[in-house]
Structure formats: C-alpha cells, structure tokens
Amino acid sequence: MTNLNQLKKLTTLRTVKLQPKHQAQFDIVFESLLSEMDTPSALSIVLIEQIAECLFWIKQHNNDKEDIICYAMGEELVNTLGFLDEDHVETLTHTIKQVLQGHDVKTTDPERYARFKAIMDKRGMTLSTLRAKAMLARMDKIDDLDAIISRHIQNLRHLQKGLDAVDIKKRMLKRLDLEIQQLTQQNDAIDHQS
C-alpha cells in the first residue's frame, strides 16, 4: 500500500481523539506501530490505533505511579522532621524527581541540593530506604494503578488477538493463492513432459 493510500485511510478512521498535548505523544506510537505492517486493512488500522492507545495509557499510568512515589518520598522526609509544609513537600518532590531522573542537581542548583542532602543526612536515609518507605505509605494507590495497568495489558492482548485473526486469515489466503500457483505450474510442467 502506498503512503498516500495509508494516509487516506488514516484520515477517515481516526477513532482515538486526545487533547493536543497527548495527541502528539500518541501519534508517535501509532505511526511506529503502523509502519511495521505491510498492507494493513481498514480494520487492522483501527485495531492498531486501539493498541497504541493502550500503550499510551500504560506509559501514562506508569508516570502517575512515579509521581505518587516521588511525592510520598517528599512527604516522608518532611514528616520525619516533624513539620508539614506544603512548599517543602513540593520542593523536595521536585528535587527527588530530578535526582531519580539522573539530573545533575548538585551542579545546577547547589543550594537546593544541599538542603535536600542535609535533611536526608539528618534522618540517616538513603534514596532507596526513602523510596521503600514512601511506597509502603502509598501502597493502596500504587496497587490501584498496578491493577489499572494490568487491565490495559489485558485489553492489549484482546486487541492483539483480534489483529492476529485479521492478519492470519489474510496470510492464509495469500498462502492458498501461492499454493494454487505452484500446483498450476507443476501441472503445466507435467503437461509439457507428456
């Protein structure tokens, strides 16, 4: 199928409509999945779109999970110091997130990093112990998100099963076509010999 035909099919079949900030992220996944197909039918494209949406949600909920853990880590640090100040939680969460993502906070914002390090040292904590404590504190929410992610994986399996069924039947027809061609050629060869 030519690119033009693919695009034509795409414009008529867009079933997943997201907000612009999410749409771009979704489109990247969708287009990469679509490029793996040789000759997708209309139904295959719709199914691939749903699969891309499942992958988008899995990623989104994983980010949510990470946000919850980071925020809980900030809360945990603040709680152990005996005061609950929202600004502190926000600042610490931001720092923790950046440290976990591998940003060099020590160089870019030494003052904020020093404050964070001082609190950590005061409580005798490392990032891993803090993470473990935070996860324990927010286990219910993390469990909820895990269940939601697992549901999306199961949805994905169902959609994949449907896509396979469409694709396999098409391949079977192709195979039958080739077999007929082969048999005709063999038949022809026998005719020539006789």
Added chain:
Amino acid sequence: MLSTISPEKLLANRNNAKLSTGPKSKKGKQTVAKNATSHGLSQVTSYADEPLYSPLLTLITQDGFSASDSEAIAKALTDYRKVMDAYYDTYMAIPPVDSAYSLSPSVIAEAIYGMAEGVRDSVTSLEIRQVIKSLDSERIKEQKQGLTPMRNATHMRRFMRYQRKAAASISKAICHSDNIKPAVLSSSQKNKEKRNKQINRQRDEYRSN
C-alpha cells in the same frame, strides 16, 4: 471565595428551596435527568445515534467481512470507544492539585473577617469557629486525597469492568467471524484466470510450432 450572605438570609433561601417542585421546562428536565449520571456506560447503546458506528460498519464491510460479522465488529468497537472516551474524559476532568490546595489559612482568615465585618453583630465567635472547622476539615480531606495521580488511581478503577467486557467482545467478534474476503478472493480468481489464459496461449503456441 466565601459569600457574605447573612445566616438569616441563608436559612430563608434554604427553606424556600425546599418548596421547589423542580424544573418546569423541557430543557431543565433533560438537564436534571443527567444529575445522577457519572459516565453513562451502563446504558443501552443506540448504535444508530453513535457517530462512529456507521463509518466503521462501512469500512469493515469494504474489508470483505459479511454483513452480520461487520455489524458485530463495528458494535464491539463502538462500545470499546465509548468506554475509552469516558475513561479519557474522567482522567482529564480531575483538577490539578494546586487548585485543591487553594484554602490557605490566610484566605480563610480573610474570608471570615469579611463575613464578620458585614454582619459583625449577628456572627458569634462560635459560628466563626464552626466555619473554621468546616473549612479545615475540607482542607484535610483534600490533603488526604493528595495529588492528581493519586485521585486518578482511585477514580479510574471503576472503568475496569467496562473495559474488560468491551475489549473481550472485540476479539470475540473478530475471531468468530467467517472472514472470507470476497475482495481478496475475486482478485486471486482474476489472477488465476489471467494465468490460465497465458498458459493456454503458450501451450497453443508450443503445439503449433
């Protein structure tokens, strides 16, 4: 922001509201009919009214599926889209955490001061304490609910059973269809006929030589 309405007026308004017999206009009745609806996924779908259904049906039929199979697949996909659209809308409707934490102590104090200034004689210290208490409990509730992702985790779970049903019905509809593609078969038939003609022509030429 708190209103500066007097307690007497508030009480009178509440008593008057109790006498209300509900909306009179058709539009008003339609609006209140949706008051208890959170996502409407349990309602029976009228596929004819769904904008996605007929284009999907046309495209699946063009793919070579039989009319009944196309219908089943299009219905399953429409149901699935309905669930996923409601899922996305709910996810996006949860407000960001900043707005949830808007009730800072200074805002509360300012509001109470404003209220007390208007009706300084009628507002007692007990009433002010009650207002503070209720606002504070609201704030604690919001703090407990936490960040948007935390609230998302709780809110999105209720969609799981709808998703399970919708996704399973898609794979069931596709796998149970007798997908004999007339379009593909007819093209292969045409190719076969073309090949046979070519073979016959070659055979005739061979024999004549």
